[in-house]
C-alpha cells in the first residue's frame with residue numbers, strides 16, 4: 001500500500017500551511033508517518049490520493065453518522081445549493097432544524113445555530129456568565145471544548161496530543177476565571193466551590209471523547225447537578241461530540257441528569273459546519289436580540305448547512321433503533337480487539353456509548369485524564385500505523401474516540417478484528 005502521493009502532497013502543504021494541516025491533530029504527529037490526503041469518501045470508505053481504500057472509523061471526527069455520501073443528505077444539500085449558498089436573512093430551514101433539535105432534548109426550549117463547536121461553547125459560556133452575573137467557570141482536565149481562550153486550559157484532544165495543554169498566546173488574565181477539576185471526582189469540584197463563590201457554570205463533556213472515550217459516572221453527574229443547584233451555578237453539557245452519537249436524546253437520556261445549557265455540533269450539521277447551543281426559554285431570553293448577551297454570525301444558520309442537518313437528524317429521528325445497531329457493532333469491535341490483544345498478552349481497556357467506541361492500552365480502568373495519560377502511547381502508535389496498512393483508518397491519537405457509521409457492516413467489523421489479531425501478533429513477535 002504506497003503512500004507516495006500523500007507524502008508529496010504533505011510536503012507541499014507544509015510549505016504553505018502551518019504543519020501542512022488546518023487542524024493540528026490531522027498531522028499524525030503523535031503516531032508518526034504521513035497524514036493521508038483524501039480524494040473522496042464512499043459509504044464506509046475513505047479513498048486517498050494514492051488510491052488506497054480504508055474503512056473509516058474517524059468519520060470526519062464524528063459528524064458522518066451515516067457514512068460518506070449518504071444519499072438523502074447529498075440530495076438535500078444539492079437542492080439547497082440550487083437556491084443559493086447564503087442569504088444572511090432568516091429561512092424556514094432554521095426553524096425546522098430548531099424544532100427537530102428541541103424535540104430531541106428535554107432540557108432545551110430554544111436553540112441558536114452557529115458554525116462550529118468552538119463557537120457554540122464560547123457563546124454558551126458567555127450566556128451562562130451573562131445570566132448569572134458571575135465570572136468564574138469550572139472545567140475538567142482532559143475535556144476539550146474548542147479553542148476559545150478561556151477554555152484552552154488543560155484541554156484534551158489535539159491540545160493534549162501536542163503536550164501544550166495551555167497555549168501560548170492566551171493571556172493568564174483570560175484564564176484566571178477558569179477553575180480546574182478532575183473528571184469523575186466530586187471532591188475536586190467541591191474544592192472549586194470552596195475556593196470561589198463566583199462560579200457561573202460548570203462545563204463538562206458528560207461522555208468525554210477528548211481523552212479517549214471516558215464516560216462520566218452517573219452518580220458523579222447527580223452530585224454535580226446537586227452542587228450546581230446548591231450554588232446557583234449553571235451546568236453546561238458539551239455534547240458537540242456525544243450529541244446524536246452516544247444517544248439520540250443526549251446524555252441526559254442516558255443518565256437522567258439534565259443540564260441547564262447544552263452545546264451541540266458535528267452530527268447536527270450532517271457533515272457541514274454547524275454548531276448549536278440551547279437552554280430553557282428563561283436562559284435563552286438573555287441572548288441578543290431578546291436580551292443583552294451578544295452573539296452573532298454572518299454564516300450562522302447557513303441554508304446549505306441547515307439542509308444537511310435537517311436531512312441527517314430527520315433520518316436519525318425516523319430510524320431511532322439504528323443507535324442500538326451501531327452500539328452492537330462498536331461493542332463487537334472493541335471486545336473482539338481486546339480478545340485478540342489478550343491472546344498476545346496485551347491488555348486493553350474498552351468502552352462504548354452508542355456509536356462511539358474507545359480503547360486504551362492500559363491495565364487499569366480509565367476514569368480521568370491522568371488514567372488516560374498512563375496508557376501505552378508507543379503501543380498505540382504502532383497499532384495505529386499497522387492497522388492503517390491493513391486498511392483501517394483509526395483516529396491518530398490515543399486521546400480521541402472512534403466512531404461507527406451506519407455504512408460499516410458486521411462483516412467489516414469482523415474483518416477489522418481479524419486484522420487487529422494479525423497486528424497484535426506482529427507486535428508480540430517483534
Ligand code: PMP
Pocket residue numbers: 061116117118119121144145146147157205209210238239240241242265266275
Ligand atoms: N466540544 C467538544 C466536546 C468537541 O469534541 C469539540 C471538537 N472535537 C469541540 C467542542 C469544538 O468543536 P469544533 O472543532 O467544531 O470547533
